[in-house]
Amino acid sequence: MPLASTHPLAAGRTADAPLVRALRGERAPSGAVPVWFMRQAGRSLPEYRATRAGVRMLDACLDPALASEITLQPVRRHGVDAAIFFSDIVVPLALAGVDVDIVPGTGPVFAHPVRTADDVARLPRLAPEALAPVAEGVARTVAALAELGRGDTPLIGFAGAPFTLAAYLVQGGPSKDQLAARTLMHADPAAWDALLAWAADVTGAFLRAQVEAGASAAQLFDSWAGALSLADYTARVAPASARALAPIRDLEVPVIHFGTGTGELLAAMRDVGADAVGVDHRLPLDEADRRLGGRAVLQGNVDPALLFAPWPVLEAHVRDVLARGRTAPAHVLNLGHGVPPETDPDVLTRIVALAHEGA
């Protein structure tokens, strides 16, 4: 079951925070449910668009002052129960020296797709000191939360899972079906395993840097895991995801593991070492809890499509999500996927109020 957060940097400060308690499997007596939103720091906020004007994505991620400011924006505006460090899953790859850019409207684009064992062998090592801007950004954010009088608000550290990183690296960019990555997985299992081990070590170091600098929890994003069969996930991906989490195990922060279209994979995703599992809009939380045998905290699963429906429709949906979430040991309210850029931010603020209302 969920671990207590006893890391010295996080324990005192955020140990009683609703999010941290929920990730430990504790429910608030009031029935209030902690809430945050994936991509809450992003294009739905006018203040974000203003801060990012003329700044490239990777430059924003690697500027500690800017990353910290962007991370704080949704905390100030919505009163969410957690900040999540503003970054991108390819940041540690860029810091290792991989030639990658984040192209607006497209996503990460790599100069040299990784297709062979030789390509994998040539991947650069990540020097620990390269992570300094990330650590500084996290430390600044934690200090700024205290200045805001929100020192007890946890900051969630952020990293991509090895499969999703590998899917981008093999394809050389985003893909609908992760075809090239799934080919390599079967065509050259040794090269695949080496690539996933490399990605696990890079993303694990990125995650450790964030927790050491003050993050109170961590979320591993395996955005594309839903492209896999359970058999492929279990045999060819899960061991690397466990390896990515190994570097933070001794820091004892709770871990959330997220993907979309992963209804068939929930137990396997828990078993790599997660305390909470993210669920997208496709699967009701009570059914997710049944599949997990009650042995994981659930996060999710408001349908992002409903953010654009009239409030009574959305409100009824959020109440249904909260009701179904009560079957689980504990529940962190979130969307089933990231906040769409066109979202009216006021709608998110109303959802926060609803989650805090209690049962």
Added chain:
Amino acid sequence: MPLASTHPLAAGRTADAPLVRALRGERAPSGAVPVWFMRQAGRSLPEYRATRAGVRMLDACLDPALASEITLQPVRRHGVDAAIFFSDIVVPLALAGVDVDIVPGTGPVFAHPVRTADDVARLPRLAPEALAPVAEGVARTVAALAELGRGDTPLIGFAGAPFTLAAYLVQGGPSKDQLAARTLMHADPAAWDALLAWAADVTGAFLRAQVEAGASAAQLFDSWAGALSLADYTARVAPASARALAPIRDLEVPVIHFGTGTGELLAAMRDVGADAVGVDHRLPLDEADRRLGGRAVLQGNVDPALLFAPWPVLEAHVRDVLARGRTAPAHVLNLGHGVPPETDPDVLTRIVALAHEGA
């Protein structure tokens, strides 16, 4: 259980064809399994690329001689057990007068996205005579199959399911998550139902024209249904899919119903009136059969990613698919999704030989 094909146009000619027998739930004593490939008539074939050179997609679909020639190409080359009529799911929309183009590398793009009840009310009616080029293309293909000495090879009629058509219409083009369509479904259920009824009638008429002209089976493509929860699929989509199939019910050809990422929806997709259900690479066929309680023929589910692996890896995978398919009442071998454009066509020919080998 699967219906016998007793339509006068199809019955005599193809009643004993391995595909038609399999769709009725019969297995060949030899253990041979019928096989065809989604997008078998397409960019993987050099003869297709030559035929299509300089011809726009919709023009090719609406030229009976061209559509027929393209439909026959994979039958000649691979010896597959079925032709599938070369078309596109938006063809009946274009014939109704909807302003749509198929943009290479993108997909269907609509001049006017359908977002409101008024937009739905303004959708044009499909005049039955507009379907003449489709009927002529099918009739030519059936005649040409006979000339090839393959008169007993069934032609599969082809249509998009109402949800997938609506997903394109509401978005105005392809989308990763069908967000706009899923919003309309909840924000304005009456407009949604009207849109799906319109799409069902258009696509149902398209399907009927193909069967009347000589198609011996039909496949309904709900490519994007995997974006839906089972609850949304059942309440807001399945009735329209049943309505799309109603126009061909009296023609008594067997129906295959296909989607990707639909492991949670298989029984609901059968229950709209399908004899066979398509399964993508994510779910093993024995597990799909278990979910269907043995009450559907299965089609699938070779992983398209494996087409690019060395032959021994692909061969072992195809043999595994065939072995798992033996748990179902009957099995039609296919890919879990369409043939990728970069596929070496010789690999497809080898898969046909493997399926015909018998157990």
